[in-house]
Amino acid sequence: MRRWLPFDLSRRGFLGAGILAAGGAALSARNAAGQATHDHSTMRAAQQASTAGHAAKQDHLTAHGAMMTVGEVDNARNGFDPTAMLTDWDTGEVTKRSDGRTVRTFEVTGEDKEIEIAPGVMFPAWTYNGRVPGPALRATEGDLLRIVFKNYGSHPHSMHFHGIHSARMDGVPGAGVIDPGEEFVYEFEAKPFGCHLYHCHALPLARHMHKGMYGLFVVDPDPARHPDMADVAKSRLLGTPENANWQEMAMVMNAFDTTFDGENEFYACNTVAHCYAKQPIKVDRNRPVRIYLVNVTEFDPINSFHLHANFFDYFDQGTTLTPTLKTVDLIMQCQAQRGILEFSFRDHEPGLYMFHAHQAEFTELGWVGMFDVVEAVS
Amino acid sequence: MNERVEHDRLRTAVPVSGRGPFSFLWLLLPLAVLGLAVWWLIATNPLASFGNGAPPVENITVERTILDHNGIGLLVRAGGSEPMKIAQVQVDAGYWHFEQEPSGPIARGDTAWIRIPFPWIVGEGHTVTFVTSTGATFEHAIPVAIATPVATTSTLVSQAILGAFVGILPVAVGLMFYPALRGAGPATMDFLLAMTIGLLGFLLVDTFEDAFEFAGGSAALFQGPTMVILAAVASFMLLTAFGRREGRPTGLALATYIAIGIGLHNLGEGLAIGAAFAAGAAGLGTFLVLGFTLHNITEGIGIAAPILKVRPPLWSFAGLTLLAGGPAVLGMWIGSLAYAPQWSALALAIGAGAILQVIIEVGAFLAGRHDKGAAGLLTLPVLSGIGIGVAFMYLTAMLVKI
Numbered sequence: 001m002r003r004w005l006p007f008d009l010s011r012r013g014f015l016g017a018g019i020l021a022a023g024g025a026a027l028s029a030r031n032a033a034g035q036a037t038h039d040h041s042t043m044r045a046a047q048q049a050s051t052a053g054h055a056a057k058q059d060h061l062t063a064h065g066a067m068m069t070v071g072e073v074d075n076a077r078n079g080f081d082p083t084a085m086l087t088d089w090d091t092g093e094v095t096k097r098s099d100g101r102t103v104r105t106f107e108v109t110g111e112d113k114e115i116e117i118a119p120g121v122m123f124p125a126w127t128y129n130g131r132v133p134g135p136a137l138r139a140t141e142g143d144l145l146r147i148v149f150k151n152y153g154s155h156p157h158s159m160h161f162h163g164i165h166s167a168r169m170d171g172v173p174g175a176g177v178i179d180p181g182e183e184f185v186y187e188f189e190a191k192p193f194g195c196h197l198y199h200c201h202a203l204p205l206a207r208h209m210h211k212g213m214y215g216l217f218v219v220d221p222d223p224a225r226h227p228d229m230a231d232v233a234k235s236r237l238l239g240t241p242e243n244a245n246w247q248e249m250a251m252v253m254n255a256f257d258t259t260f261d262g263e264n265e266f267y268a269c270n271t272v273a274h275c276y277a278k279q280p281i282k283v284d285r286n287r288p289v290r291i292y293l294v295n296v297t298e299f300d301p302i303n304s305f306h307l308h309a310n311f312f313d314y315f316d317q318g319t320t321l322t323p324t325l326k327t328v329d330l331i332m333q334c335q336a337q338r339g340i341l342e343f344s345f346r347d348h349e350p351g352l353y354m355f356h357a358h359q360a361e362f363t364e365l366g367w368v369g370m371f372d373v374v375e376a377v378s
Numbered sequence: 379m380n381e382r383v384e385h386d387r388l389r390t391a392v393p394v395s396g397r398g399p400f401s402f403l404w405l406l407l408p409l410a411v412l413g414l415a416v417w418w419l420i421a422t423n424p425l426a427s428f429g430n431g432a433p434p435v436e437n438i439t440v441e442r443t444i445l446d447h448n449g450i451g452l453l454v455r456a457g458g459s460e461p462m463k464i465a466q467v468q469v470d471a472g473y474w475h476f477e478q479e480p481s482g483p484i485a486r487g488d489t490a491w492i493r494i495p496f497p498w499i500v501g502e503g504h505t506v507t508f509v510t511s512t513g514a515t516f517e518h519a520i521p522v523a524i525a526t527p528v529a530t531t532s533t534l535v536s537q538a539i540l541g542a543f544v545g546i547l548p549v550a551v552g553l554m555f556y557p558a559l560r561g562a563g564p565a566t567m568d569f570l571l572a573m574t575i576g577l578l579g580f581l582l583v584d585t586f587e588d589a590f591e592f593a594g595g596s597a598a599l600f601q602g603p604t605m606v607i608l609a610a611v612a613s614f615m616l617l618t619a620f621g622r623r624e625g626r627p628t629g630l631a632l633a634t635y636i637a638i639g640i641g642l643h644n645l646g647e648g649l650a651i652g653a654a655f656a657a658g659a660a661g662l663g664t665f666l667v668l669g670f671t672l673h674n675i676t677e678g679i680g681i682a683a684p685i686l687k688v689r690p691p692l693w694s695f696a697g698l699t700l701l702a703g704g705p706a707v708l709g710m711w712i713g714s715l716a717y718a719p720q721w722s723a724l725a726l727a728i729g730a731g732a733i734l735q736v737i738i739e740v741g742a743f744l745a746g747r748h749d750k751g752a753a754g755l756l757t758l759p760v761l762s763g764i765g766i767g768v769a770f771m772y773l774t775a776m777l778v779k780i
Contacts, residue, residue: 066475066495069466118466119466121509122512122513123513256513259514364470364471365472365473366473
């Protein structure tokens with residue numbers, strides 16, 4: 001069926017169009033050349049009026065203007081808060097084996113849960129521990145890890161860790177994919193150190209990942225194993241005084257296809273579109289910032305992170321203690337690629353500094369946020 | 379006579395014995411059964427067993443688009459199985475602030491205004507995407523963004539002038555051939571009446587096509603195509619029944635019906651033109667208007683054909699002109715002030731039914747002029763008249779199509 005709008009090439013469209021032009025001519029008693037001027041001046045006036053209206057409204061809005069989702073997400077109903085997620089590390093339960101080795105045990109459940117990914121927009125997610133992304137698991141190089149996974153969901157699920165482990169612990173079909181109601185314990189040594197991720201590897205893979213079954217898996221370097229760069233290793237190791245000076249954040253770039261057409265309607269960092277634009281992340285200008293960043297955006301080959309008014313050092317995969325890229329303001333990550341960003345606002349004046357994907361489309365669909373740089377974070 | 383007797387017997391065969399003082403009980407029984415059925419449906423909710431957790435079916439139709447200095451305004455109609463909530467709005471694949479009036483979920487069949495402070499760009503295209511609370515998306519394209527003209531007294535006057543130009547003027551011009559045609563012989567009369575059928579045949583196809591086009595743009599719950607056909611059939615039957623109260627219409631009565639049919643067609647066209655005003659169509663040129671005017675002159679000749687031999691009073695010519703051409707002005711006003719595709723589809727469908735009625739009546743009139751019945755239609759003047767009527771309308775329609 002053709003469109004009914006008058007812009008298509010139908011008789012009524014051109015009739016109406018002709019009448020517009022003729023109307024101008026009849027009333028202003030101008031000739032055909034005069035009409036063109038008349039029409040153009042009308043358009044220009046309309047455009048100016050439109051721009052003026054926009055500018056007037058901008059005063060009351062944030063740096064991204066009216067280009068923003070409307071309303072607030074109910075974090076309480078979701079059961080998770082993107083701002084709290086930034087620093088919410090799950091370090092598991094630590095015990096010592098008889099031979100003195102550290103054993104770190106995590107409890108993770110698979111659950112079906114409807115979550116609010118943008119104000120008023122519900123998404124039927126599959127989750128780890130009821131949140132998307134799942135808990136940011138953090139261990140120390142050399143730990144013996146025991147991840148107890150219970151599947152309370154409606155589908156078979158698994159936990160596939162990016163790291164080094166045996167084939168039996170791979171979390172793929174036949175090696176740790178379990179049916180609803182079952183339990184599996186993944187056991188392996190935490191290595192190599194770096195910024196990794198885990199995700200469900202049940203089939204179909206894209207659906208299980210896109211539904212929300214992924215999370216950060218960080219292995220901190222053991223300073224004792226890196227004597228030549230012990231200071232850097234200590235600054236990465238959670239719990240040390242050196243590490244306490246850093247403002248560390250967990251960020252998972254993700255997206256949601258709510259219409260199941262293979263294209264995302266919402267992009268975000270830590271699930272909720274525009275969350276850090278509406279609630280800027282407080283940053284102490286006197287302390288360095290370290291971001292553990294992972295890209296799990298489904299359906300798009302790459303995602304990116306761009307920081308305004310600043311440059312950062314980047315550690316691809318986080319498996320080195322020296323930067324793999326120095327002094328850059330933009331990095332891109334393929335799906336499942338991840339790394340560590342380090343930067344400081346020490347020499348900056350306080351204020352709001354934007355960060356976002358530099359695919360403008362992703363930015364406009366929700367993946368944009370602000371650092372609120374202040375003298376001291378209370 | 380035998381038939382009459384048969385009828386009487388059938389009539390008495392209808393049982394009347396049930397009409398006692400308690401016969402109304404037979405009315406209550408079916409109503410009571412219906413009431414029980416409704417109670418059962420609500421009380422036991424047998425549909426619950428069909429519930430499989432699937433999200434509700436949602437549908438949104440945009441009925442009006444306003445572009446002004448405040449941004450974009452869209453009148454949307456919800457057609458979901460349950461009240462639906464527009465959670466977010468994208469313009470050109472980016473989320474934008476918007477305000478909904480009235481706010482909250484939109485019930486099935488209800489409308490709401492969505493206003494987006496978007497700095498649209500003159501002459502360029504924009505796409506608005508509605509995201510509902512279930513994550514479903516509905517797209518609305520604005521192919522060419524141009525400020526929506528504001529309806530003021532001066533624009534209404536200019537619309538009236540142009541409505542008269544494309545609606546009233548050509549009909550009047552056509553009717554002015556009346557004196558010249560009065561001396562026409564029987565063959566010429568046949569030709570003119572047949573030409574009327576031809577031009578009406580073109581208008582019938584054209585009107586139906588436009589009606590279905592509008593129907594396609596209206597909300598699903600209006601069942602556009604079905605509505606068009608039912609409205610056309612109903613208007614055809616009503617006008618035929620009304621027209622034949624005192625026998626088959628001829629002369630001035632027939633001319634009046636032709637004028638009504640053409641008038642309803644012109645009302646639909648006027649609605650479309652007015653909607654074009656409201657949506658801000660780009661100006662293209664005066665020759666198109668002239669082409670349409672030329673196209674419509676045939677309508678006046680068609681109206682004149684049945685009254686060539688009856689010499690009606692002079693005022694009736696003015697009346698016929700207004701009846702056939704006036705609705706174009708009315709339609710333009712309505713279309714530019716309050717517009718929705720389903721109303722245009724309905725107006726055009728009624729027009730199509732009216733045109734069909736006139737085709738039938740003119741055909742019957744033409745057949746009745748000779749004693750040969752339908753065979754009298756298969757003559758050279760009649761067949762060539764129909765052919766030339768259609769051909770003239772078709773060729774002049776080319777002037778207004780690009």
